[in-house]
Amino acid sequence: MINDTLKALSQQLADKAVSGEELATAYLDRIEALNPALNAFITLDRDKTLAEARAADARRARGEAGPLTGVPLAHKDIFCQQGWKTSCGSRMLDNFISPYDANVVERCKAAGMVTLGRTNMDEFAMGSSNENSWYGPVKNPWDPAAIPGGSSGGSAAAVAARMTPVATATDTGGSIRQPASHCGVTGLKPTYGVVSRYGMVAFASSLDQGGMLAQTAEDCALMLNVMAGFDRRDSTSVERPAEDYARDLQRPLAGLRVGLPREYFADGLSADVAQAVDAAIAELKKLGAQPVEIGLPNTELSIPSYYVIAPAEASSNLSRYDGVRYGHRAADYGDLIDMYEKTRAEGFGAEVKRRIMVGTYVLSHGYYDAYYIKAQKIRRLIANDFTAAFGLCDVILGPVAPTAAFNIGEKSSDPVEMYLSDIYTLSVNLAGLPGMSVPAGFSANGRPIGLQLIGNYFDEARLLNVAHQFQLATGWHRQAPKL
Amino acid sequence: MKWEVVIGLEVHVQLSTVSKIFSGASTAFGAEPNTQACNVDLAYPGVLPVLNEAAVDKAIRLGLALGSKINRKNVFARKNYFYPDLPKGYQISQMDLPVVEGGQIVIQVGEEEKVIRLTRAHMEEDAGKSLHEDFQGLSGIDLNRAGTPLLEIVSEPDMRSVEEAAAYARALYTLVTWLGICDGNMQEGSFRMDVNVSVRPEGQQEFGTRREIKNLNSFRFLEQAAKYEIQWQIDTLEDGGKIQQATVLFDPDSGETRMMRSKEDAHDYRYFPDPDLLPVRIDEAWIERVRGEMPELPGQMKARFVAEYGLSAYDAALLTSGLAQAQYFEAAARACAQGKLVANWINGEIAARLNRSGEDIATCPISPGRLAGLVARIADNTLSSKLAKQVFEAMWDDGLDADAIIERDGLKQVSDAGAIEKMVDEAIAANPKAVEEFRAGKEKALNALAGQVMKASRGKANPAQVLEILKNKLAG
Numbered sequence: 001m002i003n004d005t006l007k008a009l010s011q012q013l014a015d016k017a018v019s020g021e022e023l024a025t026a027y028l029d030r031i032e033a034l035n036p037a038l039n040a041f042i043t044l045d046r047d048k049t050l051a052e053a054r055a056a057d058a059r060r061a062r063g064e065a066g067p068l069t070g071v072p073l074a075h076k077d078i079f080c081q082q083g084w085k086t087s088c089g090s091r092m093l094d095n096f097i098s099p100y101d102a103n104v105v106e107r108c109k110a111a112g113m114v115t116l117g118r119t120n121m122d123e124f125a126m127g128s129s130n131e132n133s134w135y136g137p138v139k140n141p142w143d144p145a146a147i148p149g150g151s152s153g154g155s156a157a158a159v160a161a162r163m164t165p166v167a168t169a170t171d172t173g174g175s176i177r178q179p180a181s182h183c184g185v186t187g188l189k190p191t192y193g194v195v196s197r198y199g200m201v202a203f204a205s206s207l208d209q210g211g212m213l214a215q216t217a218e219d220c221a222l223m224l225n226v227m228a229g230f231d232r233r234d235s236t237s238v239e240r241p242a243e244d245y246a247r248d249l250q251r252p253l254a255g256l257r258v259g260l261p262r263e264y265f266a267d268g269l270s271a272d273v274a275q276a277v278d279a280a281i282a283e284l285k286k287l288g289a290q291p292v293e294i295g296l297p298n299t300e301l302s303i304p305s306y307y308v309i310a311p312a313e314a315s316s317n318l319s320r321y322d323g324v325r326y327g328h329r330a331a332d333y334g335d336l337i338d339m340y341e342k343t344r345a346e347g348f349g350a351e352v353k354r355r356i357m358v359g360t361y362v363l364s365h366g367y368y369d370a371y372y373i374k375a376q377k378i379r380r381l382i383a384n385d386f387t388a389a390f391g392l393c394d395v396i397l398g399p400v401a402p403t404a405a406f407n408i409g410e411k412s413s414d415p416v417e418m419y420l421s422d423i424y425t426l427s428v429n430l431a432g433l434p435g436m437s438v439p440a441g442f443s444a445n446g447r448p449i450g451l452q453l454i455g456n457y458f459d460e461a462r463l464l465n466v467a468h469q470f471q472l473a474t475g476w477h478r479q480a481p482k483l
Numbered sequence: 484m485k486w487e488v489v490i491g492l493e494v495h496v497q498l499s500t501v502s503k504i505f506s507g508a509s510t511a512f513g514a515e516p517n518t519q520a521c522n523v524d525l526a527y528p529g530v531l532p533v534l535n536e537a538a539v540d541k542a543i544r545l546g547l548a549l550g551s552k553i554n555r556k557n558v559f560a561r562k563n564y565f566y567p568d569l570p571k572g573y574q575i576s577q578m579d580l581p582v583v584e585g586g587q588i589v590i591q592v593g594e595e596e597k598v599i600r601l602t603r604a605h606m607e608e609d610a611g612k613s614l615h616e617d618f619q620g621l622s623g624i625d626l627n628r629a630g631t632p633l634l635e636i637v638s639e640p641d642m643r644s645v646e647e648a649a650a651y652a653r654a655l656y657t658l659v660t661w662l663g664i665c666d667g668n669m670q671e672g673s674f675r676m677d678v679n680v681s682v683r684p685e686g687q688q689e690f691g692t693r694r695e696i697k698n699l700n701s702f703r704f705l706e707q708a709a710k711y712e713i714q715w716q717i718d719t720l721e722d723g724g725k726i727q728q729a730t731v732l733f734d735p736d737s738g739e740t741r742m743m744r745s746k747e748d749a750h751d752y753r754y755f756p757d758p759d760l761l762p763v764r765i766d767e768a769w770i771e772r773v774r775g776e777m778p779e780l781p782g783q784m785k786a787r788f789v790a791e792y793g794l795s796a797y798d799a800a801l802l803t804s805g806l807a808q809a810q811y812f813e814a815a816a817r818a819c820a821q822g823k824l825v826a827n828w829i830n831g832e833i834a835a836r837l838n839r840s841g842e843d844i845a846t847c848p849i850s851p852g853r854l855a856g857l858v859a860r861i862a863d864n865t866l867s868s869k870l871a872k873q874v875f876e877a878m879w880d881d882g883l884d885a886d887a888i889i890e891r892d893g894l895k896q897v898s899d900a901g902a903i904e905k906m907v908d909e910a911i912a913a914n915p916k917a918v919e920e921f922r923a924g925k926e927k928a929l930n931a932l933a934g935q936v937m938k939a940s941r942g943k944a945n946p947a948q949v950l951e952i953l954k955n956k957l958a959g
Contacts, residue, residue, distance in 0.1 A: 098529075197531060202531075236759065236761070316753075326527065364753055368753070
């Protein structure tokens, strides 16, 4: 059971081979056994989970089940869920029980999916290693000395350890794709605007996007069908005709032009990763894909551009955490300013504070033009690079990260070094394009390596098609750590 | 040293939409605290703003009325600062690209007209309210108001006196209530004024350093505060001091302005375009729809009243100080074709009685039709002016038509020559002394005799006829 995909579980439930309650119980038992060591979940509530499962079963009995009714999932602790603690990995929201559901959560509920629990993450989605959580680091199920990646480290680890068949997640600079790569699972970040941000606690508003982690591309397609769609409560939500993201999975890849950015295959890429990615490209060639060398000349500028824009937006988005209406408030304080200062000093971790300070600085009088405006201009150039590239190819391929997962504690003392490892993923968010990571091999020390696929705007169906065909031909995604 | 005053106003107008500018919560005044603040207004984690297009409609309406440029693309920006009545820690406002730019409004100061230019008007959300009493040393925060749509209207520093500033504020107030974009309830904070004041030696081109008096919610306070501030600045400069740029508050109890914060304490708001909102795109169809829904403007109506009814600019201005007023006038004037008389009655007797009872034209017990009835009787000499007032009072208090009262009280003016002659003869016979004095050259004696006739007729005799017949009889 635990290696069953969403597709398989959906079939079993439809065949009445298993009930939602049985599935939920089995996964909860596995979580109980594995989570203490992995720390992938922040909040669990067996009673609530089983109640949801029973309701799903009742719905099925009434003949009102959809394809994913009764199928379990985990939510990254960044999606507001009514009645559940929604902590965003932060002490600031440790006491926050959300009064409402995010659009993503509403959609999963409407589909009848069952909440197994809320997964761990880098605080307010700021991080690439899940070492920045108030609730402690998440361990990589493949190697507990290794990071799982971040910020959706908990979701990725939960899927890798088969504690859940699927988990929702978010990606602002790579936070779905990079943990997918480090944990050997499949992840998708849709085009900006495809998944509603209503109820998805904001880090960087123009970059954040909701997506999922699962075992296969096919499962990601099924999940995207649930999560995607216009939401009028999000002014950046895109209104487009509904589509079935699984419709093109079976299409053969003959004639597919795959762009290979020369900047992604230069210095800085470790030998393991280069080798795994090269092997993946060779596989795709066998399937009929035609590699095309392309240029994304402004790739390097994505780091300073992102690390100006994202903190700027974050510094403003996080101002609401002031101890006045909800969340943490310091126990002792004098006047208003004292309350603000103590609350925020206590409530936020170091990385969040760093980014708020950077963000405040780049927006401040006298620096706004030199930093924020300049970064936005560079962003436009980066987007233009991709537009030009997609004139020459259908899909872009490359690595997700320069190396496989590093060790917990290895980079946490040098934030900038941590930022530099985001080089291959940031541009995708700056441009708003869809991106995926699929398992493509292992490093010398047995840590997973992912292949990144980048698509044109709203071309998720094609990305999923390429990923699915790759997964039919290879078996990396079926491998799971022995736990 | 002769000083010149330079004044500019920034007015925050609450737009009378049903729900807030970025959420669906109600904007109705007076509810229990924190019962009209939804998740979005409370700035819970994960919430997002959605623009209320009715607010944009009202902004466009103002722009059209002022002859402004309506920016076809305008952008919301975040104004970042911390205060407990600002839940997000930023206010969504507009900075570089406001919805409205430029425009002008004509003000009336006495008989003079002056054009005041507008710099811009932009949309933003109101903050909540902080209440510092009644909470045992703590402060209470009521977020009902948080998210109410505001239009911040900024004038050029074109005003040169407190009178001009007050006239501008009143003209703007009339306009926004006339247009139906603001309910005009100043007690409830619907119309709040900040005044920028500076002085300079007469003849100097450069402006002096200005201070800003914040948050005045009555025209009286505006005038008091500005007067005080001007004198304070002049006194300071004449004593050899310098004016520091500062924000000040007016204390109505002491009548003084005092400093709230100086330029050094000024916030850096770190404005940037709000990434949660798309630029507002206004196309020609939208503008034309709003234009089609607009009422005739006060300035247009005023000009028309002067032209059509022969009114003075001053009278026309009074009548167009509110849409209800102007419509009342026009209905009455058309019903009896006596524009000037009707104007006098409205600006005179009716205004006086409404003022006394604290009402406005909407609750006037005399309808335009009935006023027209009274004026018609004056115009056709049925009623003398003196008795007209009596009839008016009866109409107000008893709710009757003019004709009914004239009938009831027997007030019809006597214009029958024969009847008047008889009374004149009696008055002449009864007042030989006055007759002698008049024949001796004392003009006033004529009025005394006329007065006797009026008394005898209980005020009903046509005064003009009385005088004429008297003169004829005394001459002969």
